[in-house]
Amino acid sequence: MSGPSGAGKGTLIAGVRRTYPQLEVSISATTRPQRPGERDGVEYHFLSTGDFERRVDDGAFLEHVEYAGNRYGTLRSEIDDRVERNRSVVLEIELAGARAVRRLLPEATSVFIAPPSVEELERRLERRATDSGADIARRIAASRWELDAAGEFDHVIVNADIDEATDELRRVVAHLLGANAPSDGPDRG
Ligand code: 5GP
Numbered sequence: 001m002s003g004p005s006g007a008g009k010g011t012l013i014a015g016v017r018r019t020y021p022q023l024e025v026s027i028s029a030t031t032r033p034q035r036p037g038e039r040d041g042v043e044y045h046f047l048s049t050g051d052f053e054r055r056v057d058d059g060a061f062l063e064h065v066e067y068a069g070n071r072y073g074t075l076r077s078e079i080d081d082r083v084e085r086n087r088s089v090v091l092e093i094e095l096a097g098a099r100a101v102r103r104l105l106p107e108a109t110s111v112f113i114a115p116p117s118v119e120e121l122e123r124r125l126e127r128r129a130t131d132s133g134a135d136i137a138r139r140i141a142a143s144r145w146e147l148d149a150a151g152e153f154d155h156v157i158v159n160a161d162i163d164e165a166t167d168e169l170r171r172v173v174a175h176l177l178g179a180n181a182p183s184d185g186p187d188r189g
Contacts, residue, residue: 001090002098003113003150004143005068006125008159009092012113015166016173023173024089026078029055032070035130045075063093063100068138072097079105088177095146098153109176111169112153116160118143 003009017023029045031052040046047055052071056064064073074091082089083105091101102110115121121143125136150156155172159165 001092001111001113002095002146002153003159004115004121004146005094005139006121006128006143007113007115008124008162008165009113011162012157012159012166012169013090013092015162016170019170020173020177022088022177024082024087026074026089026091028072028074028078028091028093029061029064030070030072032072062104063097065094065096067094067096068135068142074101088173094142095149102152109155109172110153111155111157111172112150113165113169114147114150114156114158115143116158118147 001009001013013023013025017025027041027043027045029047029052031047031049032044034040034044034046038044038046049071052064052073055061055075056073060075060077061073062076062079064071066072072094074093074097079089079091091097093101098110101108115124118140122136122140125131125139131139157165157168157172
């Protein structure tokens, strides 16, 4: 799953996992400073630049990138044995990483989460208030490049309304898991 920072990828995944807890999440490594409330080993494996580079040299990453001044990467250890055990695992990564994964794991399904507009994205990043002004500017700059690539993905979900977008993603995941999508209930026909 990819899409600009602030598009709501994390919130959507959390929503879908309430329905499908069997969907596992790949925990990326990053050199970005930990935000308040983030826990090492939960949101990310927080690494020093030196540790990150050592793992690059060891071939520990499936893919890794520099994004908005920090390093991010998917550890093979998060993916390999899950794929072997036939588990479904979601990667929440930016565009260059998504392209690499598509090449390395062609059987993967790619989903792009788009904001309703760049202006709304900017508002969300500011409201989230987790990043500095310079950081937000870098994320907005990256988003323009990312939005242009939406057409490369198997599915595009515009996150204008969080409940609707979560439903859409839930349908994609239900299909992948071979599960039945939850029924809409009798009142909605
Ligand atoms: P944030 O700093 O907001 O947590 O993440 C910034 C961007 O990096 C987001 O678009 C996020 O999806 C992406 N990202 C997080 N982990 C990885 C990763 O392992 N690889 C790649 N390529 N991008 C990642």
